[in-house]
Amino acid sequence: MDSQRSLLVIALAFVSLLLWQAWQTDHAPKPVTPVTEQSTTTSAGSADLQLSSSGTSAQAAAPVATQQVITVSTDVLKVQIDTKGGDIVDLTLPAFTLTKDSDQPYQLMRKLNGFEYVAQSGLLADGPDDKRNSGRPVYSVAQTNYQLANGEQQIVVPLTFNHNGLEIEKRYIFTAGKYDVRVEYLLKNTTAQTKLVQSYQHLVQTIDNGKSSSMMMPIYRGGAFSTSDKRYEKYTFEDMQETNLAQSTKGGWVAMLEHYFVAAWVPEKTADNQLYSLVNNGNGIVGVKGPELTIPAGESLTIASTFYAGPKDQDNLAAIADGLDLTVDYGFLWFISQPLFWLLTLIQGFVSNWGVAIIIITLIVKGVMYPLTKVQYESMAKMRNLKPKIDELQARYKDDRQKMGPAMMELYRKEKVNPMGGCLPMLVQMPIFLALYWVFVESVELRQAPFMLWIQDLSTQDPYYVLPVLFGISMFVMQKLQPMTVTDPMQQKIMLWMPVVFSVFFLWFPSGLVLYWLVSNLISLAQMLYIYRGMEKKGLYTKA
Template sequence: MESQRNLLLIGLLFVSFLIYQQWEKDHNPQPVQTEQVASTTQNSQTDVPSESGQASNVKVQAGQSHGQLITVKSDVLALTIDTYGGDIVKAELLQYAKTEKNSSPVELLDVNGKHQYSARSGLIGGNFGQARPLYHVAKTDFSLASGQNEIQVPLTATNANGVVFTKIITLKKGSYNVAVDYKVDNASTAPISVKMFGELKQNTIKAKGGFFGHPNYRGGAYSSAEHRYEKYTFSDMKDGDLNANTRGGWVAMLQQYFAAAWIPPQNGNNILYSHSGNGFARIGFISAPKTIEPGQSATLSSSAWIGPELQDKMAAVAPHLDLTVNYGWLWFISQPLFKFLKFLHSLVGNWGVAIILITLIVKGVMYPLTRAQYTSMAKMRLLQPKMKALRERYADDRQKQSQAMMELYKKEKVNPLGGCLPIALQMPIFIALYWAFLGSVELRHAPFMLWIHDLSAQDPYYILPVLMGASMFMIQRMSPTAVADPMQQKIMQFMPVAFTVFFLFFPSGLVLYWLVSNCVTLAQQTLIYRELERKGLHSRDKKEKN
């Protein structure tokens, strides 16, 4: 009976977790007056951050280019830059296909189409005009040549006072971290003070997907001295603007598997801000001011991560940037588990095989607890007649009944929680692996074998979920129960069916983990029961039931 109750407990905990996850997703589904640096002939209105980090209430024609478009291409990134403001208005991730069947690269940023998304940056201050500069560039097409490790794109503009602004965008080979630097040459007769800003802007279209097995957060996040990592949803932005002063830090816009982030200077103070309005959400930073004397020059530096959520590389770019990988509230377990999974993959070269190996290792480590669980369950079943007698004897006195039960447990050296504790300890590990499988871009479009071509997608023929349900049914059959209530029996019989239906829509990598885990449980259960039979414990249990 304890085995059946534990199985029901697992089901209830797991379904409760899924329901909570869906509830959290449903309840958590800017302008910057930028670059006041140059007086140009552009008449269109734009939006730029003020000195306080709050956005001015001016209109912007999203998706419309005001200048010339130039393309910059490395081996992993293809960027489109608008010379009006020097913003990144399109970004393609060349190593990542849109879908398994569509080999076109993922477009993380794009100001055209239904979902408008861009990475803007510029300078504030200097008592210049409100318009953004129209930069000049030597050519319109830049590509990383063979043998090159990086490519630089210099954009230049000069204001009416003779101050020269050079915006330098640098792409490095194999890197998704884009350096954005400003060199300011003050050829005027007065000192100037400038600040740098960077922001991510997108319209607040709700992300697709997000049903139980496929959580898909789309929204903001930031890191500061007070918060290593904090989500800032579109709803949060609508309710109130972010306004945080911090040393270092970063801001980001996230979605499943991919992220865009601005990383300001880490050795200075920055303002992190957000704004929501007119169907758009913005999150950005403003750096500390820098004063440049006449005849002097200065450089202000930042970078933008535009790419997949690769934890090791993101951690090297900025502190805690790797936390943008959506590992849920058990991230401190998910992270080391995934690192170990990644290590196993480096040995075998197949993510599916790595999942099988980590399942075997986790179940092996948990074997002492599993053994204790089944031993405790067997002992508890042996005590059922005595426990029943005590309940009948002290039916009218709950306190004496509890005392008699505790004395019985102590005498027989049985822990009544021995069957539940191992389950409680294993659930966090399962949930952590669940998030690791769903949040790791490395598993996106990763093949296993035969018909499984994408471990992050559901099994197209539902073979793994059916096998998982069958293995769960076999575990039930091997765990005899004393449940006599017909309703409880029906509930227990329905559990494998319910789980099979749930897992039809889960990523095949997660179903593979659960299937292998069930198979190992069956093997362990058989070994444990044989050991108990040799000791005479399990056989006596069977005789008492008969």
């Protein structure tokens, strides 16, 4: 196999991979029949879990307090909590703007007409959230606005409720500079009987059929979970519509992903938990139930979990729960992407510019790959030198392919040329290129990161398409410098049009990724000229 054909096959494989990923996103199998209303409850031992995203109770009960929304503001979070259920119904991230030129903070969770994305939690069995009891409780609060003052490290937001002698204090504990919030239930049984409680936490999001990704940028939006057996598993809205998730695990977590951001519930790591999913009124629900716990008469109990809502910061996520950092989904090449991301962030720490860091990591990768690149270009040059002899053999044995094969192999052996020499180095390099692709697509650190001049956001496409055009020109020049060994006219035309095709594809790619490919091509050009010049001096290569 000659090198031009290898390049064509690998390039088409790369494009096919992207197209397949886009197809998986856009055309996943849909359920034959929708989940009915009866599917909105699930067994919880002796109790049923009410999964009402609208907060409607199963039986009417007079509220013990006025339903209202309280606001909590820290340096990194602004959260609205509905006193009915104590649910998080709105959450914005002040450190992240909606777009590069916008002053509007990024709204991760919201409850609007026709769409909702909220975080709910409660107590089942003898708790107030069980549908056999009073339904969702309306908590009492001392104030409706909480603000983290300068110098303060924590805000504690207490919500109180008394349910049939079970005194409940639901606490949200916010910490300065952190996106993870500790959620506690402080329970006291003031009755003469034993109380049974079971906590649950889940995320509710409207299933929107609108596509949030392009063909070349398949961006996932949906659920995910982790168990003791599976550190990270996606659970799409289509999966929720087809089958209810039901997993028992020690620890674990559930999450909803939205490109650079994630919301997750992380229960106690040592507890025996149950993960579940449902579809209710067009909303996808993914959650976790804790074990059933008893509270003897006159005794107290504390149940705690962690709620995270913020950017996919791998270090912070890894510290919160095992596998939560894998929501930064690098795909099947994660073991290559993770060290490359570590190196990229290390470089950026010195140069303070992600664009410059991309250029430097490209230099490093191409430098490490130089021995393979040298083998590749030398093999291509040798194959070109052999072309007259190959043409002669093909003419001699054009009617006898059984003899032509051994004759070609003998020629390669005699001239000490490996016909696969130009292909194998490229195959070795492709996983690195693909791994870097996912680093640039998935890393929140590159979101709205400026480079220079007109490139002010490396996570979005080049607004003036300069980088894709320059990439196409560099690819065309590389083709002209490479020895052309492809003889089939159709393949020659395909090779000729490849720079144009890739330039069109790259119009919608993140500018950071196109910058990497452009710099990689320029380095390859320099390496190619250096290698061929050395071979010319030794008489091993002759220009066309």
